[in-house]
Amino acid sequence: MKKITMLVLAVLLLAFIPDEALAKTDDWQGERIYFLMVDRFANGDPANDLDADRDDPSAYHGGDFKGITKRLDYIKEMGFTAIWLTPIFENEGKGYHGYWISDFRKAEEHFGTMEEFKTLVKEAHKRDIKVLLDFVVNHTGYQHEWLTDPDKKDWFHEEQEITNWEDQKQLEDNWLYGLPDLDQENAEVRKYLLDTAKWWITETDIDGYRLDTVRHVPKDFWTEFSKEVKSVKKDFFLLGEVWSEDPAYLAEYEKTGIDSFVDYPFYEEASEIFSKLGTSAGPLVDVWKRNEHYYDSPHLLGTFLDNHDNIRFTRKALINQEPPGTRWKLGLTYLFTAPGIPILYYGSEIALDGAEDPDNRRMMDFRADEELIQYIGKLNKIRSAEPALTKGKMEKLYDRNGLTVLKRTYKGETLVTAINNSDQTAEAIIPAAELADDKVLTGLLAGEEAKNKNGEFELVLNRESAEVYKLNEPAGPHWGLISATIGVPVLFIGYLYAAGRRRKKVS
Structure with a gap:
């Protein structure tokens, strides 16, 4: 029971380690x-x-x-x-x-x-x-x-x-x-x-x-x-x-x-x-x-x-x-x-x-x-x-009045870079067809998020600023976290219960 518990814990913990931590540039x-x-x-x-x-x-x-x-x-x-x-x-x-x-x-x-x-x-x-x-x-x-x-x-x-x-x-x-x-x-x-x-x-x-x-x-x-x-x-x-x-x-x-x-x-x-x-x-x-x-x-x-x-x-x-x-x-x-x-x-x-x-x-x-x-x-x-960002294709999505939006894609992953090199707040309207209908853009620098509204993504940037977005699934229940939150205590209680029964048998 103890070995099974440790194995399950290890699997659950691996679910929370970012992919980049496991990858190695070669x-x-x-x-x-x-x-x-x-x-x-x-x-x-x-x-x-x-x-x-x-x-x-x-x-x-x-x-x-x-x-x-x-x-x-x-x-x-x-x-x-x-x-x-x-x-x-x-x-x-x-x-x-x-x-x-x-x-x-x-x-x-x-x-x-x-x-x-x-x-x-x-x-x-x-x-x-x-x-x-x-x-x-x-x-x-x-x-x-x-x-x-x-x-x-x-x-x-x-x-x-x-x-x-x-x-x-x-x-x-x-x-x-x-x-x-x-x-x-x-x-x-x-x-x-x-x-x-x-x-x-x-x-x-x-x-x-x-x-x-x-x-x-x-x-x-x-x-x-x-x-x-x-x-x-x-x-x-x-x-x-x-x-x-x-x-x-x-x-x-x-x-x-x-x-x-x-x-x-x-x-x-x-x-x-x-x-x-x-x-x-x-x-x-x-x-x-x-x-x-x-x-x-x-x-x-x-x-x-x-x-x-x-x-x-x-x-x-x-x-x-x-x-x-x-x-x-x-x-x-x-x-x-x-x-x-x-x-x-x-x-x-x-x-x-x-x-x-x-x-x-x-x-x-x-x-x-x-x-x-x-x-x-x-x-x-x-x-x-x-x-x-290192291996992907690059495409220009928007380029007007000092605001430039670029897309990088590789194996199903999409990153978007937006650079506003103007002296005023600027916005770029990107058709959802250029990205994805059912996903959101999550800012990796400032944390801003852009969603598909009526078939368009609206990116708004302050003057002389930039953001790097990743195209992600919409936020929802984190099943890995939920399973860990519920599963780990249950496994631990199960372990204590089994240990208690073994002590009773010995006595």
């Missing part, structure tokens, strides 16, 4: 990435600050591996499942950003030791956080020792600047902003870069690379690169940077085996739309439709509103004389409910300001207001729980 399509610049995030060890100077925007500021490790719980609590780090390799001079590499197989001393980086990866994995490392193969630092090594004189292309950015040969062979351009067609260079890429995976157990300056390196190199790194770790993820607003051009690199790309066409549209009042989010659906046309895996594209190479989204809002917090909420609502892998640049959660590089790389401040942080946490939780 592909990158469901990840949410927090992108941070190592030097500008958190200072966990002042002993490695060396010549750090926070008053100089072009100098090291003190961020390091230990600082990131100490803040992993902060990242986890916001709901992110992966972190992308700027290059951690040894750099020259004021290479705080990591892109002026002097040694591809050493950790930058300002950031800490190799053992401290390995600890960071291990601690991230304990929290189910994957680690993406920025990897550079196009160039070295300005003063790299190979430049004066006679045995490596043919490791670089001839020094000449890019004068025609439409000329692919110039993009691949000429020096980008004066940085010495490696010749990946040289067998020795190619072998060194491939071996180095595999070495970091073997040594540190990282989960992926964000590949810098992809279009400045020949496609055949990336084809071999993709094959080689995945031979070490088959589920290793490659996120490429092809800085272009032409999706057709960008998508050509998908054929090399690179899994995903940061979606610059999306960024250009989205950052403009959400940084000012009165614009419609509708054009972003067109961006998505183009992606579906050009890419084999459009759901894997990395979507973002700002990064370390562009002025901060907050600055764009301020230029438009708009309150950044409100602008961020609207933009993030779209980012986390639209197709793609959301990428959040560190500091966005506190609306960190910044103009052109290096001002867009200010030191993180952990003492800021938490309202936006909590909002991001909600969005991450919703996205994690709803497969329709």
Whole structure:
């Protein structure tokens, strides 16, 4: 009787565990990435600050591996499942950003030791956080020792600047902003870069690379690169940077085996739309439709509103004389409910300001207001729980006067995102035929509910606000709760009764 009681109790309790708590994301399509610049995030060890100077925007500021490790719980609590780090390799001079590499197989001393980086990866994995490392193969630092090594004189292309950015040969062979351009067609260079890429995976157990300056390196190199790194770790993820607003051009690199790309066409549209009042989010659906046309895996594209190479989204809002917090909420609502892998640049959660590089790389401040942080946490939780937001189709239901309503559907589940980017309360009338006659829309952010009235759903949103709805069955008796409320006491009484009878028999 006791075993039966425990079994029934277990079954009843499982009825109350949300499906999302039982599910586990097992592909990158469901990840949410927090992108941070190592030097500008958190200072966990002042002993490695060396010549750090926070008053100089072009100098090291003190961020390091230990600082990131100490803040992993902060990242986890916001709901992110992966972190992308700027290059951690040894750099020259004021290479705080990591892109002026002097040694591809050493950790930058300002950031800490190799053992401290390995600890960071291990601690991230304990929290189910994957680690993406920025990897550079196009160039070295300005003063790299190979430049004066006679045995490596043919490791670089001839020094000449890019004068025609439409000329692919110039993009691949000429020096980008004066940085010495490696010749990946040289067998020795190619072998060194491939071996180095595999070495970091073997040594540190990282989960992926964000590949810098992809279009400045020949496609055949990336084809071999993709094959080689995945031979070490088959589920290793490659996120490429092809800085272009032409999706057709960008998508050509998908054929090399690179899994995903940061979606610059999306960024250009989205950052403009959400940084000012009165614009419609509708054009972003067109961006998505183009992606579906050009890419084999459009759901894997990395979507973002700002990064370390562009002025901060907050600055764009301020230029438009708009309150950044409100602008961020609207933009993030779209980012986390639209197709793609959301990428959040560190500091966005506190609306960190910044103009052109290096001002867009200010030191993180952990003492800021938490309202936006909590909002991001909600969005991450919703996205994690709803497969329709990561795998579903997207359709525009309404788009007028700054109010946009979008539908995501997947395996019978429907989510609706409504964004009012206007200066007044707005309503959208959605025919029930677009959703369902016998269901209701339940707000997941503010909790508002919309019912079918006379064959229509009426969505009303305050000015500059957003809501994410789920199409649900109308509220009714919760039979699981009722059965548990009645069944558990009955089973318990039955157990006591049986136990009492056994004692009587013994006596």
